[in-house]
Amino acid sequence: MHTTSPRFKTNAHEALDDAKLQRALGNVPKGFIAKRKKVADALPEFEALRDASRDIKSHTLKHLDLYLEAYEKKVIASGGHVHWAESAADARAIILDICRKANARTITKGKSMISEEIGLNDHLAANGIVPVETDLGEYIIQMRGEHPSHIIAPAIHVNKDEVEADFRRVHTHLDPARDLTEPTSLLAEARGELRAKFLAADVGLTGANFLVAETGTSVIVTNEGNGDLTQILPKTHIVLASLEKIVPTLNDLSQLLRVLARSATGQEMSVYTTLSTGPKRSGDPDGPENYHVVLLDNGRSSMLGSEFEEMLRCIRCGACMNHCPVYHAVGGHAYGWVYPGPMGSVLTPSLIGVDKAGHLPNASTFCGRCESVCPVRIPLPKLMRNWREREFERHLTPSVQRRGLSVWATLATRPRLYRLVTRLAARSLALLGRGKGRFRKLPLAGGWTDFRDFPAPEGETFHAAWAKREKAGREKTGRKETGPKGAGA
Amino acid sequence: MSRDAILARMRRSLGVHPGDVTRRAEVADRLTRTPRGVVPARGQLAREELVRLFLDKTVAVQASCVRVASPAESKTAVLDYLRGANLPMRIRIGADRRLAALGLEADPLVEDGHGPSAGDDLACLSHAFGGVAESGTLMLHSGPDNPTTLNFLPDHHIVVVDADDIYGDYETLLDLVRETYGIGEMPRTVNFITGPSRSADIEQTLLLGAHGPRSLHVIVVG
Ligand code: SF4
Numbered sequence: 084m085h086t087t088s089p090r091f092k093t094n095a096h097e098a099l100d101d102a103k104l105q106r107a108l109g110n111v112p113k114g115f116i117a118k119r120k121k122v123a124d125a126l127p128e129f130e131a132l133r134d135a136s137r138d139i140k141s142h143t144l145k146h147l148d149l150y151l152e153a154y155e156k157k158v159i160a161s162g163g164h165v166h167w168a169e170s171a172a173d174a175r176a177i178i179l180d181i182c183r184k185a186n187a188r189t190i191t192k193g194k195s196m197i198s199e200e201i202g203l204n205d206h207l208a209a210n211g212i213v214p215v216e217t218d219l220g221e222y223i224i225q226m227r228g229e230h231p232s233h234i235i236a237p238a239i240h241v242n243k244d245e246v247e248a249d250f251r252r253v254h255t256h257l258d259p260a261r262d263l264t265e266p267t268s269l270l271a272e273a274r275g276e277l278r279a280k281f282l283a284a285d286v287g288l289t290g291a292n293f294l295v296a297e298t299g300t301s302v303i304v305t306n307e308g309n310g311d312l313t314q315i316l317p318k319t320h321i322v323l324a325s326l327e328k329i330v331p332t333l334n335d336l337s338q339l340l341r342v343l344a345r346s347a348t349g350q351e352m353s354v355y356t357t358l359s360t361g362p363k364r365s366g367d368p369d370g371p372e373n374y375h376v377v378l379l380d381n382g383r384s385s386m387l388g389s390e391f392e393e394m395l396r397c398i399r400c401g402a403c404m405n406h407c408p409v410y411h412a413v414g415g416h417a418y419g420w421v422y423p424g425p426m427g428s429v430l431t432p433s434l435i436g437v438d439k440a441g442h443l444p445n446a447s448t449f450c451g452r453c454e455s456v457c458p459v460r461i462p463l464p465k466l467m468r469n470w471r472e473r474e475f476e477r478h479l480t481p482s483v484q485r486r487g488l489s490v491w492a493t494l495a496t497r498p499r500l501y502r503l504v505t506r507l508a509a510r511s512l513a514l515l516g517r518g519k520g521r522f523r524k525l526p527l528a529g530g531w532t533d534f535r536d537f538p539a540p541e542g543e544t545f546h547a548a549w550a551k552r553e554k555a556g557r558e559k560t561g562r563k564e565t566g567p568k569g570a571g572a
Numbered sequence: 573m574s575r576d577a578i579l580a581r582m583r584r585s586l587g588v589h590p591g592d593v594t595r596r597a598e599v600a601d602r603l604t605r606t607p608r609g610v611v612p613a614r615g616q617l618a619r620e621e622l623v624r625l626f627l628d629k630t631v632a633v634q635a636s637c638v639r640v641a642s643p644a645e646s647k648t649a650v651l652d653y654l655r656g657a658n659l660p661m662r663i664r665i666g667a668d669r670r671l672a673a674l675g676l677e678a679d680p681l682v683e684d685g686h687g688p689s690a691g692d693d694l695a696c697l698s699h700a701f702g703g704v705a706e707s708g709t710l711m712l713h714s715g716p717d718n719p720t721t722l723n724f725l726p727d728h729h730i731v732v733v734d735a736d737d738i739y740g741d742y743e744t745l746l747d748l749v750r751e752t753y754g755i756g757e758m759p760r761t762v763n764f765i766t767g768p769s770r771s772a773d774i775e776q777t778l779l780l781g782a783h784g785p786r787s788l789h790v791i792v793v794g
Pocket residue numbers: 396397398399400401402403404426453456457458459460461
């Protein structure tokens with residue numbers, strides 16, 4: 084996928100000025116934060132499950148080569164095929180080849196971020212194969228010619244009236260006088276449009292939330308059921324997954340499932356958790372006749388053993404972006420590549436290079452909320468700091484920023500000191516910014532305020548303002564929640 | 573070959589040797605012992621409470637449910653549901669003998685279809701392998717008895733589950749799959765289903781009935 088990460092600052096500026104986007108982004112905290120907290124609080128073992136999930140993923144990464152070998156053996160034994168792809172181009176070529184051999188004209192697709200990562204749709208289309216996104220959010224953005232702005236809610240940047248306009252523009256065979264004011268009618272229309280496409284597709288491609296070495300199984304987790312229709316109706320099922328999706332056993336899978344849906348959408352379980360092993364068996368009346376797994380590396384094997392290895396624990400739940408004040412402010416597209424939010428700020432430089440994505444690790448307030456909700460306890464702020472240090476060492480930052488950053492780095496690794504200093508700075512800046520309501524430069528945070536253009540603080544820091552806002556919200560709704568970690572400093 | 577290049581790169585990054593027997597033993601051990609992790613206490617209950625928790629959780633995920641005392645009553649429960657939802661007396665069923673025993677086929681008022689769904693069924697009937705009380709989850713698997721298309725294509729999915737097949741957690745049910753199919757073996761598709769299909773992709777508003785069934789009705793027998 085084409086990247087605009089190098090122009091992150093401009094992207095962020097534009098996002099802050101985009102009124103429609105800002106309206107849509109209001110749905111992020113509304114939709115996710117309270118739901119996750121409620122369902123996490125309702126399970127006494129939740130924190131222990133997070134520890135267990137972290138340990139399972141860490142153990143697996145240390146033995147990744149061996150678990151992948153065991154997994155491959157099992158897939159082959161159950162009648163499936165495994166293809167190893169070193170790069171995005173390799174994966175695209177493998178998938179195109181499978182489609183051609185299946186004489187495919189259309190291919191339905193379940194939600195897959197890896198498919199975005201390798202730019203699959205454009206490649207298929209350029210070769211005469213029609214890719215059909217079937218997840219409602221993906222269907223909407225495919226129609227708009229956009230990319231997902233969130234890893235589990237791809238169309239979160241789109242408002243309902245925009246969806247209505249898109250449906251009217253594209254579904255021209257339907258009655259123009261039809262009523263689409265209610266979200267339910269939009270959903271029903273998409274369901275009707277896609278049903279025929281599910282039944283007509285020659286190939287179905289899904290991602291995988293997990294791969295299980297014990298049984299050679301791929302696992303998808305969805306709420307809509309589109310991933311299932313994608314994989315059981317066509318003759319050929321292709322699973323596109325990155326290497327680190329593997330877990331050892333079905334029991335390990337159960338641990339991760341308990342934290343995944345809770346962290347992602349605040350559900351105890353997503354509606355459909357589907358375990359697929361090989362093609363259909365003799366005697367099965369339905370299911371695919373061919374089963375292919377494409378395992379993508381694309382830079383991940385080099386992250387093993389490095390200071391960024393922990394990032395490979397990520398189970399793509401989206402909690403870190405759902406809780407990130409920077410994501411709330413600028414949305415997902417500003418990050419400029421496939422993966423937004425805190426996880427993207429760490430992963431993107433690893434996969435496309437710090438020369439292109441060096442701005443992303445700066446897109447942080449170091450409030451620590453991402454780490455405090457990450458189900459596999461990835462120390463995201465620490466990893467972002469690692470990138471900053473690397474960027475600094477490589478002299479990629481302009482000299483002014485470099486000087487500022489070394490002070491910043493000292494402070495940022497000492498959160499209390501940092502808060503104290505920024506609070507003092509904010510107080511004095513409030514005086515400077517008065518009348519304008521915004522400030523464009525904050526000493527000690529050069530590269531950051533360059534794009535943030537935050538409202539001038541009225542004598543308080545972001546942390547303090549946040550704590551106040553949370554408190555006000557609590558009083559209004561009578562919620563008993565405590566503020567985020569680190570708030571109130 | 574990409575495969576060997578990728579594996580070699582992983583080993584280089586990890587600083588390990590492919591011949592390292594200790595690592596291999598560790599992996600083999602985990603794959604055969606399949607240790608359990610943290611299993612929530614909420615599902616560790618005596619049978620009666622377990623079934624009650626399952627029913628509560630089923631309702632909490634917007635499915636409807638009814639409990640009947642015997643298989644004979646399941647037939648009435650199926651017909652009651654069709655009537656209550658204003659549906660024609662028409663239903664698609666797989667080859668599961670437990671469902672055949674309900675006698676829907678012999679009933680002149682009911683039109684029954686068999687085999688996989690072609691996408692035009694309003695209602696389908698399946699028998700679950702089991703249920704998981706901790707989250708109100710059903711488990712079904714592929715095969716002629718209960719074709720997988722029946723789980724996803726109809727508007728209304730009715731699922732019968734024996735009270736005796738309801739367990740507290742996923743792990744216990746997966747142990748039963750291992751027992752039934754052999755260690756490391758699986759049916760083609762195993763579906764954990766928790767409520768009817770839904771989407772929140774439009775402005776984070778939760779709507780039921782995305783691509784899968786709009787309604788899920790669970791009949792617990794026993
Ligand atoms: S980094 Fe953690 S919180 Fe973010 S998507 Fe990955 S697993 Fe979820």
